Amino acid sequence: MTDRKPRAGQSRVTLNDVAAHVGVSAITISRALNKPALVTDSLRQRIDDAVRQLGYVPNRAARSLASARSHSVVVLVPSLSNAVFVDTLAAIHDTLYPRGYQTLIGDTRYAPQDEETLLRTYLEYNPDGILLTGFDQNDAASTLLRSADIPTVHMMELDDSGRYCVGFSQFDSGYALTRQLLDKGYRRIGFLAAQLDPRTIKRGEGYRAALREAGLYQPHREIAEAQPSSVGQGARLLDELLRQAPDCDAIFCNNDDLALGVMFECQRRHIAVPQQLAIAGFNNLEMSAWTNPALTTVATPRYAIGQVAANMLLELMAGRQPDSTTVDLGYKLLVRDST
């Protein structure tokens, strides 16, 4: 029956409508909803009823404007096609949502330029916190971040620059997996990488360091492909590698997708795994436990990374200092039948 027609607006139910309905002031409704403890039980009951009855949905824009807090957290990951990041996102949501934060997901497609664009756009939402993957933001993005001055935690990698981060050492994990292959007696170990992001590159450095230490590093056993990683890519890269280094006795694939592609291609070529060629992957996809043979790989704590990073961010957003600026969650070698 209200006649007021403010603008063309779709006249959503507002706090004032609820207030009028209940017969109290708007601020009381606001409090009942946000800090229920500050309101009488009976009043709160009536308010809750009215909210339900009227179908009131708070307006986040208004809340954000008035309170200078958006209750939103931006998370930028390089890919959604990679189970690693999907699991991390799930952990983040599981951690932040119960605390009243909405997660805004951005997929940078491994492109610093896209990351910058997304960041610029998402900053318009006034996020209370930001979760980033790695440290490879471009200059513009770094400037944006600095001047936005919003609590930020970096995931997946570690460094000692004082930035908050939760992850594990990519270098060490690459080194350890290579070391494991050496310990098993493999001497001509190849390395296959695609999608040359910073973490891939660091794992490659770990591989190189281990082989150099053993006096066994040979550049022609290494192939790095800038194209995205995929099973098909793994098959192609095996072909390429065997052309230039036919005598490899093991291959460290920078992730499980590639490793699976290599394994399937070996089946086609009747190369016995691991007898003629051992295969190791990275990241431990669910599937990797089920192939024949099961794939040796590195389990990375992606869910834990999301949890811990989100909790660290929660601390920062609350204005507290986390116990430590860097959290190393480690990794685990899963030695299975493919090596």
Next chain:
Amino acid sequence: MTDRKPRAGQSRVTLNDVAAHVGVSAITISRALNKPALVTDSLRQRIDDAVRQLGYVPNRAARSLASARSHSVVVLVPSLSNAVFVDTLAAIHDTLYPRGYQTLIGDTRYAPQDEETLLRTYLEYNPDGILLTGFDQNDAASTLLRSADIPTVHMMELDDSGRYCVGFSQFDSGYALTRQLLDKGYRRIGFLAAQLDPRTIKRGEGYRAALREAGLYQPHREIAEAQPSSVGQGARLLDELLRQAPDCDAIFCNNDDLALGVMFECQRRHIAVPQQLAIAGFNNLEMSAWTNPALTTVATPRYAIGQVAANMLLELMAGRQPDSTTVDLGYKLLVRDST
């Protein structure tokens, strides 16, 4: 130098700051940014410079409040671990971002209750449009949608209730794949499903219809598991199926994950594929072309669905009527060596 300290606020650069810097009024800055044509070239140049120099980032909350348009679109998908939805999301972003819309992604985890919760939360952002997966919203969610009165397009499935939707017939695709197996001469065709979402169920109905038509339907060849689908689940379900129907000559797996698990398990059991047992999947994961044998499956137009749905939403948000309320994008049988 400004002394005004309005509240505790972090004093971000605002339109007014830019205006002061350039020496014009705030509204002019606003126009220069949103409708550049309405402002002199030289002025616009100066404004752009100032914006860059000051690092001005628009405040979406304020814009949204003042204009009653949020330039945000909410997209709800049941899973991010499924390449299908990830590809659809990519298409949506590719379509909407250039048109000035930010995509807000929600993962419902195949749970209508979670979908309702997410919807409720995301409605607070005042989205200009909504993209949903399927039609299985629960009552509360449907009520929310109705009273929000926001343009909405449903993806993946088709119906004729008048709701806007873009997808393909799940029933038909399940029917067609089964029909194809029948045509190849298979007579004792099993069906494996996990994660019993509505689309899975409809494909199962297609399977049943085709077999009934041929007089070959036998309930004991069908296993439906409510747990999420995975490669490991495929291996387990094969075991279960072979117990109750050891003489199956083909299996229709409701998605490629399951099919891969079945294939790997067959390798372990030395069951020759397709000679002893044919395997078909659904959705065409990248990997499915590379296994041994390559997997017969159904290619679904997931990227196109995202594109077309986003474009339809764009029409609706612009206040126009799309040409048609329903768009059927079809599917394609990919018959490969596993059948």
Next chain:
DNA sequence: CTGTTAGCGCGTTCAC
């Protein structure tokens, strides 16, 4: 425990 006042940053509306 509840109400009053004021203002967050921007765009709409109507002037000029």
Next chain:
DNA sequence: GTGAACGCGCTAACAG
């Protein structure tokens, strides 16, 4: 082509 006033819906700050 540019500007002034006003208000979007909500909450901080202070009263009472």
